[in-house]
Amino acid sequence: MSQQYPALLVIVPLLSAFAISIAGWVNKRLCFPIIVTALSVVVYASIGLLLTVLEKGVVIYHLGGWPPPVGIAYYVDHLNGLVLVVVASVALLNVIAAKKSIEQEFPDKAGPFYTLYILMVTGLLGIVVTGDAFNLYVLLEIAALTGYGLLAMGEERAPLSSLNYLYMGTIGACFYLLGVGYLYIVTGSLNMVDIARLLPPLYQSRAVLAAFIICMVGVWLKMAFFPLHSWLPNAYTHATSAASSLIAPLVTKVMVYVMIRLILTIFTPEFAFATLALNNIVVWLAVIAIVMGAILALAERNLKKMLTFIVVAEIGYMVGGAWLGNRAGMTGAILHIVNDALMTLCVFLVVGNIVYKVKGYAFENLQGLFRKMPFTMGAFVVGAMSIIGVPPTCGFFSKWYLIVGALQAGHYGFMAALIFSSLVSVVLFFRIFEICYYEPFSDHHGHDQPPEPMDEAPLTMVVPLLIVAVILILVGLYTGDIVNHIIKFAIPEGLV
Amino acid sequence: MAELIPTIIAKYNYWIYITLMMIGLYAMIAKNNLVKKIVGMNIFQTAIILYYVSIGVKKGATIPISTGGHGAVHEAVHAADYLNPLPHVLMLTAIVVGVATLGVALALCLRIYSRYNTLEEDEILAQIRKK
Numbered sequence: 015m016s017q018q019y020p021a022l023l024v025i026v027p028l029l030s031a032f033a034i035s036i037a038g039w040v041n042k043r044l045c046f047p048i049i050v051t052a053l054s055v056v057v058y059a060s061i062g063l064l065l066t067v068l069e070k071g072v073v074i075y076h077l078g079g080w081p082p083p084v085g086i087a088y089y090v091d092h093l094n095g096l097v098l099v100v101v102a103s104v105a106l107l108n109v110i111a112a113k114k115s116i117e118q119e120f121p122d123k124a125g126p127f128y129t130l131y132i133l134m135v136t137g138l139l140g141i142v143v144t145g146d147a148f149n150l151y152v153l154l155e156i157a158a159l160t161g162y163g164l165l166a167m168g169e170e171r172a173p174l175s176s177l178n179y180l181y182m183g184t185i186g187a188c189f190y191l192l193g194v195g196y197l198y199i200v201t202g203s204l205n206m207v208d209i210a211r212l213l214p215p216l217y218q219s220r221a222v223l224a225a226f227i228i229c230m231v232g233v234w235l236k237m238a239f240f241p242l243h244s245w246l247p248n249a250y251t252h253a254t255s256a257a258s259s260l261i262a263p264l265v266t267k268v269m270v271y272v273m274i275r276l277i278l279t280i281f282t283p284e285f286a287f288a289t290l291a292l293n294n295i296v297v298w299l300a301v302i303a304i305v306m307g308a309i310l311a312l313a314e315r316n317l318k319k320m321l322t323f324i325v326v327a328e329i330g331y332m333v334g335g336a337w338l339g340n341r342a343g344m345t346g347a348i349l350h351i352v353n354d355a356l357m358t359l360c361v362f363l364v365v366g367n368i369v370y371k372v373k374g375y376a377f378e379n380l381q382g383l384f385r386k387m388p389f390t391m392g393a394f395v396v397g398a399m400s401i402i403g404v405p406p407t408c409g410f411f412s413k414w415y416l417i418v419g420a421l422q423a424g425h426y427g428f429m430a431a432l433i434f435s436s437l438v439s440v441v442l443f444f445r446i447f448e449i450c451y452y453e454p455f456s457d458h459h460g461h462d463q464p465p466e467p468m469d470e471a472p473l474t475m476v477v478p479l480l481i482v483a484v485i486l487i488l489v490g491l492y493t494g495d496i497v498n499h500i501i502k503f504a505i506p507e508g509l510v
Numbered sequence: 511m512a513e514l515i516p517t518i519i520a521k522y523n524y525w526i527y528i529t530l531m532m533i534g535l536y537a538m539i540a541k542n543n544l545v546k547k548i549v550g551m552n553i554f555q556t557a558i559i560l561y562y563v564s565i566g567v568k569k570g571a572t573i574p575i576s577t578g579g580h581g582a583v584h585e586a587v588h589a590a591d592y593l594n595p596l597p598h599v600l601m602l603t604a605i606v607v608g609v610a611t612l613g614v615a616l617a618l619c620l621r622i623y624s625r626y627n628t629l630e631e632d633e634i635l636a637q638i639r640k641k
């Protein structure tokens with residue numbers, strides 16, 4: 015059984031997508047138990063897989079028994095073992111939290127929503143687990159196409175925002191496909207490990223250089239790396255809360271994983287950092303991404319849209335960290351994939367709870383929320399502290415590694431951008447705390463009107479949120495273990 | 511200039527796919543109508559499909575099936591003799607992806623049209639701004 019975990023990760027959600035769409039016709043109440051069961055199996059399999067990798071090293075699974083490079087191999091090492099656990103658990107926690115808001119917002123479309131949801135998870139898990147460059151493209155499109163559908167089920171402007179995302183996302187995926195085509199011309203292989211073996215003599219070839227740059231641009235488009243971010247804020251803001259709290263934490267982070275996989279496995283750090291002298295340019299682009307994300311977030315008067323610009327800034331953290339070209343920066347980038355997925359989930363679940371109760375997420379809607387929804391806002395404080403980078407929440411530690419990496423690389427611009435964006439986050443979040451805690455200002459010393467009674471979101475929404483908040487602190491406390499036992503082995507020895 | 515022409519002719523498939531890709535990209539950026547943008551997107555995808563198909567082409571090559579049927583002695587086919595089918599097979603998948611993308615994009619256009627009664631981007635943006 016445990017040898018089959020890599021295949022189960024993709025097959026269980028894929029088959030349950032069919033089961034859910036049929037159940038949606040028969041009885042809508044069946045959909046939710048099926049999706050929770052399927053995602054629980056996936057979480058179990060991903061944790062089992064990570065433990066196997068920790069114990070025995072890299073797991074290679076031949077689909078259908080065909081050995082690579084002829085067949086497609088699933089390749090799980092410390093890097094994607096970790097990302098798989100994050101993707102699976104975020105998807106499970108979010109679907110439990112989303113149940114009530116789906117019942118409130120579009121009860122008649124619950125069946126299609128759950129089907130698209132689990133297909134999207136299939137795509138994301140597949141992207142992470144696969145060891146084949148073309149297979150990755152197909153799964154990328156599965157995740158993207160379902161994502162367009164999920165994001166379009168929203169407010170009035172959602173279809174237009176989703177269509178804009180579709181244009182950009184398709185160009186990104188096509189660029190990636192083109193890059194893979196160039197790699198295929200020069201190596202004749204699509205298996206990642208095989209390509210990495212065949213590439214070193216060809217590092218001077220211009221086709222390899224073109225392949226690398228085209229793949230990178232495609233992946234940057236997909237992850238909304240500034241200045242290619244224009245699709246993200248509107249698409250995520252106008253979607254329903256259940257969809258945006260799945261897509262915002264996972265899609266961009268999985269694309270960062272793809273970028274790191276391209277650098278570490280397919281092209282190897284020697285080529286990406288030593289042969290090409292691109293580091294400095296990309297880190298400066300990341301600096302601009304961080305600064306612009308922070309400034310654009312500051313200009314927003316709307317909680318959800320503000321958070322989407324924070325996502326854009328966080329992408330800058332990870333891209334910059336990965337491209338610093340040293341061990342500490344790469345550790346910070348990989349750790350930040352985990353941390354950022356969790357803290358983005360935390361704050362977007364908070365938005366979901368607020369929308370459920372208050373029916374809005376503009377700053378005017380947030381008044382008096384600390385009294386009304388104490389647990390939700392408590393979790394929001396933890397998530398916000400993590401984004402700002404206050405110890406012992408996990409955000410502090412990844413930022414620490416990134417700053418250490420920037421110092422070692424002598425890139426003070428990146429360090430300054432990290433500190434600048436932390437300071438801007440302080441302003442962003444304390445402005446919201448102020449509105450939620452002190453407003454409405456009582457002109458008559460607050461004696462005429464009784465304080466609003468507590469009106470917390472339902473238990474199935476609050477409990478997953480509190481679990482995420484606790485995980486944020488736990489991951490922070492156990493950062494040392496995660497780095498020493500997992501991330502250390504994910505980065506090749508050659509990268510100092 | 512005289513040296514450039516043979517280079518273009520020798521690798522004409524690459525020039526064609528780049529030209530098509532740029533036409534598609536231009537349509538996606540410059541056109542105002544949402545459906546025209548989708549057409550541009552499709553040209554863009556098709557250019558990449560053509561590129562993959564063209565790299566699998568070889569003159570005078572055979573099909574990649576080993577000669578000699580059941581019972582007969584199997585003769586290995588030399589890699590230099592047959593046409594590599596893999597790029598073409600990959601493109602079957604890419605065509606399916608392209609069709610699915612087109613379907614989703616047109617469905618989104620239907621939703622947009624039913625809401626704004628137009629598919630011209632500037633008119634839609636004007637309506638959004640008015641609210």
